Amino acid sequence: MNTALDRIRKTLGGAPGVVFGAPGRANLIGEHTDYNGGLVLPVALEMRTFVGGSYTEERVLRLQSLDEPGAVVVDLDSGRGPAAGWGRYATGVVRAALDEGYELRGFAGVVASDVPIGAGLSSSAALEVAIAWAVLQSGPGVLEVARLCRRAENVYCGTQSGIMDQLTATAGVADHALLIDCLDETFDPVPVPPGLIVLVIDSGVHRTLADSGYNRRRAECERAARILGIDTLREARLEDIEAGQLRDPERRRARHVVTENDRVLRAVGALRGGDTGALGPLFAESHRSLAEDFEVSTPEVDLLVGTAAGTPGIVAARMTGGGFGGCIVCLVDAGAEGAAAQRIAAQYEATTGRRARHWVSRPADGAGPVNWGRRQK
Ligand code: GLA
Numbered sequence: 001m002n003t004a005l006d007r008i009r010k011t012l013g014g015a016p017g018v019v020f021g022a023p024g025r026a027n028l029i030g031e032h033t034d035y036n037g038g039l040v041l042p043v044a045l046e047m048r049t050f051v052g053g054s055y056t057e058e059r060v061l062r063l064q065s066l067d068e069p070g071a072v073v074v075d076l077d078s079g080r081g082p083a084a085g086w087g088r089y090a091t092g093v094v095r096a097a098l099d100e101g102y103e104l105r106g107f108a109g110v111v112a113s114d115v116p117i118g119a120g121l122s123s124s125a126a127l128e129v130a131i132a133w134a135v136l137q138s139g140p141g142v143l144e145v146a147r148l149c150r151r152a153e154n155v156y157c158g159t160q161s162g163i164m165d166q167l168t169a170t171a172g173v174a175d176h177a178l179l180i181d182c183l184d185e186t187f188d189p190v191p192v193p194p195g196l197i198v199l200v201i202d203s204g205v206h207r208t209l210a211d212s213g214y215n216r217r218r219a220e221c222e223r224a225a226r227i228l229g230i231d232t233l234r235e236a237r238l239e240d241i242e243a244g245q246l247r248d249p250e251r252r253r254a255r256h257v258v259t260e261n262d263r264v265l266r267a268v269g270a271l272r273g274g275d276t277g278a279l280g281p282l283f284a285e286s287h288r289s290l291a292e293d294f295e296v297s298t299p300e301v302d303l304l305v306g307t308a309a310g311t312p313g314i315v316a317a318r319m320t321g322g323g324f325g326g327c328i329v330c331l332v333d334a335g336a337e338g339a340a341a342q343r344i345a346a347q348y349e350a351t352t353g354r355r356a357r358h359w360v361s362r363p364a365d366g367a368g369p370v371n372w373g374r375r376q377k
Contacts, residue, residue, distance in 0.1 A: 003114060004048065004049070004050050004066075004112035004113050004114045005019070005021070005048075005050050005112075005370065007066050007112045008050050008052040008066070008110055008112050009052075011052075011066060011110050012052055012053070012109075012110070015054065016054065017052055017053050017054040017109065018052065018053070018054065018055070018134075018369060019050055019051070019052035019369065019370040020050065020051050020052075020130050020133035020134050020367065020368065020369055020370065021048040021049065021050045021130060021367060021368070021370045022048060022049050022125075022126040022127070022128075022129035022130040022133065022169045022170070022366070022367035023044040023045050023046070023047065023048050023049075023115070023126060023168075023169055023172055023364050023365070023366065023367065024044075024045045024047045024048070024049075024115035024116075024121040024122050024123060024125075024126050024169075025042045025043065025044055025045060025121065025122045025125070025126075025164075025165055025168040025169060025172070026042065026043055026045055026121060026198055026200050026320050026321075026327070026329045026361075027040060027041065027042040027043075027164065027168075027320050027321060027329065028041045028042060028043060028177050028198075028267065028283075028320075028329060028331070029041050029260075029263055029264050029267045029282060029283060029286050029318070030042075030164075030180075030260060030261070030263075030264040031260060031286065031290055031294075031296075031318075031319070031320070031321070031323070032217060032221075032256065032257065032260070032290070032294055032296065032322075032323075033162075033182065033257055033260050033261055033264070034161070034162025034163055034164040034180070034182040035160065035161065035162035035182070035218050035221070036162075036182075036221050036225075036232050036233040036234060036257045037182055037183035037231070037232030037233070037234035037235075038182055038183070038232075038233070038234050038257055038260065038261045038264075039179065039180070039181055039182070039261045039264040039265065040162075040164045040178075040179075040180050040182060040264065041177045041178070041179055041180075041190065041264050041267055041268065042164055042165075042168040042172075042177065042178055042180070043168070043172065043176075043177045043178070043192065043198055043361075043363035043364070044168050044169065044172025044173075044178075044363060044364045044365060044366055045115070045121065045198070045200075045359070045361040045363075045364055046361040046362065046364045047113075047114040047115045047116075047121070047359060047361065048113070048114055048115065048126065048130075048364075049111065049112070049113035049114070049115050049123065049126035049127050049130045050111070050112055050113070050130060050370065051063070051109055051110070051111050051130040051131055051133070051134045052109050052110055052112075052370075053107055053108050053109015053110060053134070054107070054108060054109065055105050055106060055107055056106035056107065056108050057106060058106040058108075059075065059076045059077050059106055060073055060074060060075055060076055060106055060108075061073070061074040061076060061081075061090055061094060061104075061106070061107050061108075061131070061134075061135050062107070062108040062109070063087075063090055063107075063108075063109060063110065063111050063131070064109075064110050064111070065086060065110070065111045065112070066110055066111065066112040067111070067112060067113055067117075068085070068086055070085060070086075070087065072086070072087035072090050072091075074087075074090050074091050074094045075094075076094060076098075076104045076105075076106065076135070077098075079091065079094050079095035079098050081094060086111075086127065088156065088157055089124060089127045089128050089131065089152065089157060090131050091156060092128065092152030092153065092155070092156030092157045093128050093131045093132050093135065093148070093149060093152045094135065095152070095155070095156050096148045096149070096151035096152040096155065096156065097132070097135065097136065097148055099151065099155075100147075100148055100151070102136055102137065102140065102148070103136075103137035103138065104135045104136065104137060105135060105136075105137050107134045107135050109134065111127065111130070111131075113126065113127065116202065116357070116359070118206045119202045119206065119326055119327055119357075120202075120206075120320065120321030120322060120323075120325075120326030120327045121200065121321070121327060121359075122165035122168070122169065122321070124153065124157065124159075124165075125149060125153070125165035125166045125168075125169045126169050126367075128149035128152050128153065128166065128169075129145060129146070129149050129166060129169040129170055129367045130367060132145050132148060132149055133145070133367055133368070133369070142167070142170040142171040142366060143167070143170075143171070143185060145166075145170045145367075146163055146166040146167040146169070146170045146171065147163065147166075147185075149166040149169075149170075150162075150163050150166045153165075153166070159214060159215070160214070160215050160218045161214075161322075162182055163180070163182055163185060164180060164182065167180055167185070167187065168180075168366070169366060169367055170366045170367050171187055171366045172363065172364060172365055172366035173189040173363070173365060173366070174362070174363060174364055174365045175191060175192060175194070175362060175363055176189035176190055176191055176192060176363055177189070177190045177192055177271065177363060178190070179264070179268050182234075183232065183234050190268050190271050190272060191271065191272070192271060192331075192362075192363050193271070193274065193276060194334070195276075195333060195334050196276065196315060196331045196332065196333070196334065197331070197332045197333075197334050197337045197360050197361070197362060198329065198330075198331065198332075198360065198361050198362065198363065199314075199329070199330040199331075199332045199337050199340065199341055199358060199359075199360050200320070200327050200328070200329055200330075200358060200359045200360075200361070201304055201308070201327060201328050201330070201341065201344060201345065201348075201356050201357075201358045202326070202327045202356055202357045202358065203298065203300040203301050203304055203325055203326065203327065203328070203348075203354070203356065204300070204354045204355060204356060204357070205298055205300045205301075205325035205326070205354075206325050206326060207324045207325050213295075213296070213324060214322050214323075214324070217253065217294065217296065220249055220250055220253045221233055221250075221253050221254065221257060223250055224236075224246055224250035224251070224253055224254040225254075227245055227246055227250065228240055228241075228245060228246070228254070233254055233257040233258065234257075234261065236254055236257070236258050237258065238255070238258050238259070241254045241255050241258060242255075249295070252292075252293040252294070252295075253293065253294060255289075255293050256289045256290065256293035256294040259285075259289055259293075260286060260289060260290075263282050263285060263286050266278065266282055267279060267282050267283075270282065276315055276331070277315075279315055279316040279331060280309075280315055280316045280317075282316070283316035283317055283318040283331075284305075284309065284316075284317075284318065286318050287302075287305050287317075287318035287319055290318070290319055290323060291319075294323075296319075296322065296323030296324055297319050297323055298323075298324065298325050300325065300348075300352060300354065301319045301323070301325065301326070301327075301328060303348060303351060303352065304317075304328045304344060304348055304356065305317050305318060305319060305328050307344050307347045307348060308328060308330050308340075308344050311340045311343050311344055312336060312339075312340065312343075313332050313333045313335075313336025313337065313339065313340045314330050314331075314332055314336075314340055315330075315331040315332060315333060316330065316331045317329070317330040317331075332360075337360045338360075341358040341360070344356065344358075345358060
């Protein structure tokens with residue numbers, strides 16, 4: 001399964017060194033709520049990004065990707081490094097760490113990933129967090145690492161994302177989803193029953209968040225909050241939104257956020273109470289709200305969700321991540337995931353001519369050192 005880790009092992013050979021891994025994520029429910037101080041319920045996935053190598057006396061971070069061309073060198077004192085390509089994440093992490101006053105250590109190594117890039121499974125957060133683990137001198141807590149990586153993303157990589165992706169990559173808990181309250185940045189693991197598998201299906205239609213309408217959606221939400229006279233849409237009530245102060249599109253954006261926060265709480269109640277039958281309608285409502293009120297779905301993603309809804313073994317299905325293409329997330333009865341994925345992909349290909357890749361996972365742990373049999377002296 002860990003082909004990226006195998007490639008890192010092979011590259012490092014017999015040399016002593018350290019390896020850190022950070023997971024991709026799929027959000028079960030609570031979409032476009034994180035930057036509105038709202039609630040999210042993501043899981044960390046078994047697919048990881050790894051950074052392996054050794055500490056050096058040089059004041060630089062040197063990385064080579066086993067997936068993409070080009071070597072990356074970032075100065076640990078000035079933060080000078082590449083501003084484009086995958087190397088910008090390394091530069092972003094170093095700069096964000098310098099901004100926040102963290103001590104950094106020289107590191108030289110390689111990067112490899114099993115997290116599909118650009119599919120909406122937070123390959124960038126996984127890369128940022130794995131790099132942060134490699135260069136941070138003393139171990140800050142999971143929230144601090146997540147905040148610093150979010151800063152890297154927001155300030156140096158161009159996406160005004162919330163904290164969900166980075167915090168899931170640092171704080172994920174195996175067999176649990178993570179209920180994150182993005183207002184006070186607290187989090188609480190919620191058990192995902194062993195009979196359920198997370199199935200992610202990629203529409204194959206991708207747009208990077210920085211280029212898509214993501215930042216525009218965020219601005220619309222901020223405008224809605226301003227008009228309502230509140231700091232974030234977390235404080236908004238449905239009555240206020242329908243009272244007439246807001247016009248479209250702000251009114252619909254705000255309505256999505258308020259109703260989505262409520263759906264997250266109901267999904268948590270369903271998981272904790274063992275009422276998995278309640279999840280299907282909640283995921284379906286979430287998807288409808290994202291498609292109609294938030295307008296971040298696409299015809300391809302709608303087709304995948306619609307097909308999944310009628311497929312045996314699928315308990316719940318909706319779009320996941322920022323939208324504008326990307327993936328859907330399904331909860332599937334364990335044992336049914338292979339047949340379900342094949343059936344959905346076949347129908348999708350028959351209609352669109354596009355291949356839909358898929359991945360299955362149980363909720364996994366967050367980032368950390370990997371025991372790969374060798375340690376740096
Ligand atoms: C992207 C962002 C997240 C979150 C989601 C939408 O994945 O990186 O912070 O806003 O979109 O829920």
